[in-house]
Amino acid sequence: MKWIRALHHLETLAHTCADMATRPRTIFPLRVTRLWAAGDILGPVRDVDRITVALVVDLPVDEVPWLTEPHGSQHWAQAARLPQSPITVRWRSAHAPVWNHALDRPALIWDVETGVAEATLLAITDGVAETVRPAAPSAAEHRARLDDELAVSLRALRTRTATYADRRWGPGKLEPVADALWRAGEGYLDLLDATGR
Structure with missing residues (x-):
């Protein structure tokens, strides 16, 4: 997919996260608190196959093991139209670091308290996401x-x-x-x- 299209999907998901955070807990009890981008979208401008993101939820670490889907995630994903998007989602707990061997130095795109990180989106758009990524772990x-x-x-x-x-x-x-x-x-x-x- 073209770079501009990939960015459109990422920005749309950020705004969808913000919208979903305002919906009633009785309908969407799973609360996504942060959206991080990882993988190819953090590199230089080029075509990409898929976008990898981490959706952080306010659940204990043991309820969100690596590559699993927490209770309510499918309902949330359907409402956010994720199955129709070229996005690979990795669910993560808010009570542990988001990064690991596969989510290498992800960039924060949206936070429930601070909103969309426009500077990060701009850096990704320009192919200079390296400037907004955290330092590599030892x-x-x-x-x-x-x-x-x-x-x-x-x-x-x-x-x-x-x-x-x-x-x-x-x-x-x-x-x-x-x-x-x-x-x-x-x-x-x-x-x-x-x-x-």
């Missing part, structure tokens, strides 16, 4: 971050495996439980690969 910080994420992911994998085992032969649809287990497994394996274990 090797020790990177390793500690991955270790923390791996521990959260392993707990999620164990919990969701037990839930699957409990529901395996019970009444009702198994698909949501199986999908949750699959996502937890995918996240754990991705982190395991990233740590080189």
Whole structure:
């Protein structure tokens, strides 16, 4: 997709996040508090395949393990029209750093308290997002971050495996439980690969 089109999608999502934050909690109980951009959109001006973003939600870390979808995220995403957009979403907890091995030095695009970061969008538009990205973590910080994420992911994998085992032969649809287990497994394996274990 052309650079200008990618920027349009990113800016539209930022304004959608702001709009969704004003909607009643009774309809949208999942609260997105920040939008971060990551990946190719933070590089030089060029065509990109997809935009990678992190949506930060006000949930405990254990409820948002890597590559999983927190409860209510599909409802939120549908309302924000994310399935129709060329955007890859990574859900993150507001109670841990947003960055990891895959979300390398992301740039803050929108915050529920401060609004859209116009200077960041302008830097991305001009292909100079490097000027608005945080400093790279040290090797020790990177390793500690991955270790923390791996521990959260392993707990999620164990919990969701037990839930699957409990529901395996019970009444009702198994698909949501199986999908949750699959996502937890995918996240754990991705982190395991990233740590080189």
